[in-house]
Amino acid sequence: MNRFLSNATNRIDAKGRVSVPAAFRAVLVERGIQELYCFQDFTFPAISIGGPDLLERYERQIVGEDPFSPVANEMSLLVHGGGVFMRLDSEGRLMVTDFIRDFTGIASDVTFVGRSDHFQVWQPQAFHEAQAAARRGLGLKRAGSS
Secondary structure, eight states, X not given: OOSBOSEEEEEOOTTSEEEOOHHHHHXXXXXXXXXXXXXXXXXXXXXXXXXXXXXXXXXXXXXXXXXXXXXXXXXXXXXXXXXXXXOOOTTSEEEOOHHHHHHHOOOSEEEEEEOBSSEEEEOHHHHHHHHHHHHHHTTOOOTTOO
């Protein structure tokens, strides 16, 4: 499997690290991703994480715009000004930095959410609320509700 799917919640340890789910680490290995591009999501209070190809995809979009346009400048502000490179440690843990905490509101637990070619880290309650809002927006009901 070479896509990030599903979601899982893990606790942050005393040193501020959180274990990335094994299924997500397996995708990173399969794709040969060692350096992670992390940026503040454009819509949700989440950090999106992928390989350098994720940054390149957004940069191709920026290059396609008039370099003097407000759109190109706003995109660069978000993609470059709201992004950092990070690495997992040898145990497959991600350091939950102020960059992540300040944008997401994450305190003690992290929800990892698969987004096909990348994944996101969320504050667990914010993820559940966003997922419920998405279901409502699509006119879907929760399991067990009538």
